[in-house]
Amino acid sequence: AAMFDSLSSSIQKAQRLIGKSGTLTKENMKDPLKEVRRALLEADVSLPVVRRFIKKVEERALGTKVLDGVTPDTQFIKTVSNELIDLMGGGVGAKDLEPGFPQIILMAGLQGVGKTTAAGKLALYLKKSKKSCLLVATDVYRPAAIDQLVKLGAAIDVPVFEMGTQVDPVEIAKKGVEEGRRLGVDAVIIDTAGRLQVDEDMMGELRSMKAALRPSDTLLVVDAMTGQEAANLVKAFNDQVDISGAILTKMDGDSRGGAALSVREVSGKPIKFVGVGEKMEALEPFYPERMASRILG
Ligand code: GDP
Numbered sequence: 518a519a520m521f522d523s524l525s526s527s528i529q530k531a532q533r534l535i536g537k538s539g540t541l542t543k544e545n546m547k548d549p550l551k552e553v554r555r556a557l558l559e560a561d562v563s564l565p566v567v568r569r570f571i572k573k574v575e576e577r578a579l580g581t582k583v584l585d586g587v588t589p590d591t592q593f594i595k596t597v598s599n600e601l602i603d604l605m606g607g608g609v610g611a612k613d614l615e616p617g618f619p620q621i622i623l624m625a626g627l628q629g630v631g632k633t634t635a636a637g638k639l640a641l642y643l644k645k646s647k648k649s650c651l652l653v654a655t656d657v658y659r660p661a662a663i664d665q666l667v668k669l670g671a672a673i674d675v676p677v678f679e680m681g682t683q684v685d686p687v688e689i690a691k692k693g694v695e696e697g698r699r700l701g702v703d704a705v706i707i708d709t710a711g712r713l714q715v716d717e718d719m720m721g722e723l724r725s726m727k728a729a730l731r732p733s734d735t736l737l738v739v740d741a742m743t744g745q746e747a748a749n750l751v752k753a754f755n756d757q758v759d760i761s762g763a764i765l766t767k768m769d770g771d772s773r774g775g776a777a778l779s780v781r782e783v784s785g786k787p788i789k790f791v792g793v794g795e796k797m798e799a800l801e802p803f804y805p806e807r808m809a810s811r812i813l814g
Contacts, residue, residue, distance in 0.1 A: 521812045524556045528597060531550070535589050535593045557570065560773040561745050604781065606803075621704075621734075622732060622734045623727065623735040625737050627713065634669070634766070639706055640673060651705045652666055653678045653693030654677060655686040655690050655708060659710070666679070687725045734789075736762055741767045744772065747763075747780065748780045763786060765788050767792060788803040790803055
């Protein structure tokens with residue numbers, strides 16, 4: 518099943534339960550809201566987020582003056598839609614990268630989530646919008662990660678700066694930014710070392726990188742398949758190193774959608790991009806409105 522299928526059908530069921538006659542009341546929204554609540558929990562959205570969401574839908578639905586000719590089921594769906602958009606960060610379009618000359622983009626994340634792939638994807642994405650890039654490999658703990666970035670760079674024709682594994686990662690990153698300035702690129706994308714789990718070394722290294730580079734963006738890459746855990750990770754990183762946003766990868770996988778729905782509310786930080794496949798082209802800006810209309814089917 519594709520992501521959101523089950524959530525979509527539950528919301529449609531809720532809509533049918535409301536029907537087309539009368540007005541929205543606390544009473545006739547009770548079962549439909551239960552249905553939506555159940556579906557959100559099943560999608561792996563965290564309980565406090567679900568509770569707040571349901572409460573807001575109820576309040577808004579009861580508190581909004583209904584225009585003539587609008588049936589209660591339509592009014593209900595409109596309210597759910599608005600609140601979904603709000604939950605994911607609002608209807609103002611995708612959250613862009615922060616400006617900078619050059620833009621300095623620090624990529625963080627646990628091992629295996631798709632961080633190195635996302636660094637390459639982002640470089641290609643920027644290249645397509647006529648911005649030149651330099652990729653910087655700083656994962657000195659895993660030579661394979663450096664090789665991987667060098668190969669990705671070659672595949673998309675973006676230069677990769679590396680200094681092997683014997684130099685301090687922060688030093689490599691600093692030299693990388695210098696090289697980026699020398700080359701006159703628009704963006705320097707720094708792939709940092711991942712770890713198997715959150716630990717003090719990783720956070721310490723990220724903090725040092727941030728202090729040394731003053732990046733325009735610090736993006737945490739998380740795996741959509743991990744649901745609300747992804748949102749908790751964004752919060753944990755943000756609490757410790759202050760990130761600017763998240764990249765949600767593997768949105769093409771058979772995940773339930775809880776991550777996309779939870780990240781903003783749990784962490785206060787936006788999802789800026791989503792990864793939708795293994796290919797370098799498979800990166801899209803995250804639009805809350807588009808995601809909400811996908812959910813509503
Ligand atoms: P890292 O350890 O976080 O740097 O992870 P990698 O970038 O090496 O990616 C780990 C695996 O996930 C690789 O097999 C990638 O091809 C795969 N991957 C990354 N992003 C996506 C995505 O958006 N969709 C899918 N299906 N696979 C992805």
